[in-house]
Amino acid sequence: MAMRAVDLLNGRLKLRHLVLLVAISEQGSVLHAADRLRLAQPAVTRALREVEDLLGVQLFVRHPRGVTPTLFGHTFIEHARTVLAELRRAEERIGELADGTAGTVTVGTLLAGSNVLLPRAIAALKSERPGITVIVQEATFDAQVPRLLDGEIDLILGRLNPIEDAPALRQVRLYSEPVRLVTRTGHPAHDLADPVLADLLAFPWVLPLEQTALRTELDQVFRSQGLTLPADRVECTSMLTIRALLRDTDMIAALPDLVARADPELAPLPVPLPSVRRPVGVTLPAGRPLTPSAHLMLKWLHRQAAELLTALDATG
Structure with missing residues (x-):
């Protein structure tokens, strides 16, 4: 039946x-x-x-x-x-x-903060909570924001871009970092006596993409000195590519101080960029609470940034 x-x-x-x-x-x-x-x-x-x-x-x-x-x-x-x-x-x-003993936190990263601060924060977080998975995705700020608002990433780490017209975002400042003009060690520009920005136009450059805040500030520096951007240039935001180009060619790049300082194969040029200095921090969605894993990541970013700020202050 x-x-x-x-x-x-x-x-x-x-x-x-x-x-x-x-x-x-x-x-x-x-x-x-x-x-x-x-x-x-x-x-x-x-x-x-x-x-x-x-x-x-x-x-x-x-x-x-x-x-x-x-x-x-x-x-x-x-x-x-x-x-x-x-x-x-x-x-x-x-x-x-x-x-927060398990879970996933996804970090959208820009150039500033990705080379020193983020690895240190990840290492500290994983030491405390090994069950948390950290996903790092690199892109420009404009490309990251829609994914942040959609919940695909939890936070954006990098130089803080203006968000006055974006009420859906909020920002947390971590530290302020200068930008240096950097080459490989042994670059011929280091043989110049008291070089100025105009002297460096004889060399190829690596510049950030047009939609980045750093590119905008560099444009302003060149214009303020009556100069145009180098004609012989590559536009890139990938740190691996930038480092390889600097190491293997005579290119010049503008890099965050901590990025330049952490690489023994790179050397800063004595050409200051005093106006190119912006805070590094975290951009967050204003209307969405952080997950426990994202809270822990933000905590370690704060702690590691405080140590980096001490180091920056000690070296001027």
Whole structure:
């Protein structure tokens, strides 16, 4: 005889039914299951009857010393245990996410902050909470903002761009960092006596992309001295590419001070850019709370930035 169709998702089957069935199976008795769950025996008996009526089959065989699962009972209880185990794992997972022991934080990074600050913050975070996964994605600020607002990334780290016309964003300043003109060590520009910006136009350059804040400031520096941007140039924001070009050619680039200082194969030129100095910080969505993992990342960015600020102040 074919078993009638059963809809277990119509709301009649309750989570308490699964708990009771597993307890009855483990205890081998409705009475002992009631004692374990601190329920009255009639309530447990009634719940068992409800499930059997819903399924249209007998789940347990009653005998003087208790009950024994039928074939239907063994099958259904196996699934009930799986459901309860998944719910327990979900509870544990939610707890881990809530206290930050697990989870994912996605950081959109710009050039400033990505070479020194971010690696230090990631290392500190992973030392404290190894279960957190950190995803780093590099792009320009304009490309990162839509993804930040959509929730694809949690925060943007880099030089703070103006956001006066973007009420959906907020920013946290971490430190202020100067920008240096940098070449490889041994570059011929270091042989020039008291070089000025105009002298450096004889060499090829690596410039940031047009839509970046650093490019805008460099444009202003060149114009203020009656100069145009170098005609022989590459436009790039990838630090790996910039470093390789500087190391292997006679190119010149404008890099954040910490980036330049951390690389022994690079050397700053004695041509100051006093007007090119902007705060480094974090851009966040104004209307969305941070996840616990993102909160921890922001905490370590603050702590590591404080150490870097001390180092910057000590060296002027």
